[in-house]
Amino acid sequence: MTAKSSLRRSVVVANPNGLHMRPATRFAQQARVLPQRVTVTHGDRRADGKSSLDLLMLIAMPGAELWVELEGDDTGETAEAIRALCDILAAPGDDNDH
């Protein structure tokens, strides 16, 4: 059973270099495997979350507040997916891996 849904979450960019090449790459790679449409907004700029180019063009500096939105079929894991995506933006560096 699936239903159409839309979920939004705000996140503050914590990486000291801003939303740069590597976090943008990680974000896009992770977003591309999701069935939903992923949109990231920064003020009046919008980016396709599956495009690392779009994400870079947001020019999001450290401290910038971004909104991440997932739209489409609710897989039941949407909340988890949006949380994981926001974690990439909120990470000051890689989290300790254990």
Added chain:
Amino acid sequence: MDIRRGIAVSPGIAIGSALVLDTEGVVISRRTVPVEQLPTEKLRLTGALARAATEAHSRERILTEQIGRAVGILTGHAVMYEDATLRRDVERLIDDQHYSAEFAFSRHVRAIIRRFDDLPPGHDFTRLRSDFLDLERQVLNQLLGITPSEPVPLAGEPVIVLAADLTPSETAQLDPKTVHGFATESGGPTSHTAIMAGALEIPAVVGVGRFLHDVSSGDTVIVDGGAGLLIVDPDPATLEKYRQLRLAATAESGTHVEVTMRDVPPITRDGVRISLLGNIEFPGEAVNCIERGADGVGLYRTEFLYVNRTTDPTEQEHYEAYKTVLTTLGPTRPVVIRTLDIGADKFSSASAMLSAEKNPFLGLRSVRLCLKNLKLFKTQIRAVLRAGVHGEVRIMFPMVTTVMELRQCKSLMAEVVEDLEEAGIPFKARIPVGTMIEVPSAALMADVLAKEVDFFSIGTNDLVQYTLAADRNNENVAGLYNPADPAVLKLIKMVCDAAKGREALTVNVCGEMSGEVMFTPLLVGLGLRQMSATPRKIPEIKRAVRNLTVADAERVAQVALRMETAREVTTYLREQQRRYSPDAAD
């Protein structure tokens, strides 16, 4: 003849014909195409992007194998080639403007770069410029059928690569067999390019400033990577001088010395064993230490784990790198891991901590920075302790200025030990702890520091700079920077004296001074029984050690310590070198 000064990043001399890499100028002949050809252009674009992506993925893999850890930059490029938005935007230009695939892609990338260029100077995103120029070049190569191995030929005549800057893909492609040296207009001592050059042992000079318009491919050029010089179109006398220098260098570090010295021990003529260790930066270099007959790794710099990335390395990344080095060296050869030793400006999580420092070399750097950023520091210490189960690991703290700092480091280590014990994670609790002696205050207080540690390692590069208050990269004062200065010798002697009578305390020298054969008798004479240098210098030092007696060395040290100027010391040591390195006297 034209001599340019840049920043010396990788020593050695290279002479050859110039190969100018032009990062700007791929000639696009067809700008527009007839309407019926538009679908073909879009297909060509799709194909080129796919091939560029495959290539970037594979280069990232090769680079990872070469240097022992993932860099991630080329993966970033690959993900960009696969980007649907990028392809759609370029396809739109083809459809609307009837542009050729080449022209459309180039126009679009240039528009993106302009967006970055419009940002305020110093803005971090402006660094992406070279990445996008790289993307443009790679896709145009694919579209125009330029083979990816060009423009640097894989075989044939050796060349010296000259470029404005080397992009990540270009750097990954350099083959030391063909590229004997390189020089770039921009770049700094800690740039990716510089670090790679050192690891690949390619003589290199960066940050030369604009010179490309004065040189063409085919010109004879000399790169003096030790002095930081680029010489274009040398006159016959200069060319001859450098040929001789290169010949001498090849004889020293060439296969003859390496083979004859590899399997013999570094023992003086009167039977005193001197430990010779290697300095390394990347896990992949550990094998160089074994090949050159080193007794272990005396200095494993860990900065590369931190630089050129947007996040701090994880404990697991540290651990994997250390484990690689330890397993390469085996169960008995020591590996001295130096904790992070850079300024806050060089890596991600701490850079937000400080505004630009007016005097960074006297500022928040190295162990000072780690003690203000305990999470970062503990992550590294944990990884070192965990890696300890794989071999003979030692930990060393850099730039210690007071005994209080050293005590703080040790109590932090004790905390980490407790954490690991509680978590039941395997680790080695008792590992030797050492401190670098590279600040004059540490040398002066060596007798106090000696009570706290298992070993000292004298970092001569910083010790010379801080003692003589001179930056060797500043040409106006570089003349003051001299390891042979009597003030430096006195400090080194002080450190050795502080260790006397403490059997368990070893003293090592790990700066460039220990790699200079001229200083070998002096250092042994001052009391050092351990030296650590770049692996390729080890056979040469070993030969010098084997030609010495400790009594002779002590006499050399006594004479040198009575001298008043660096010049006198240098002249004297050169004379002595002719006696102890007979080959050099020929």
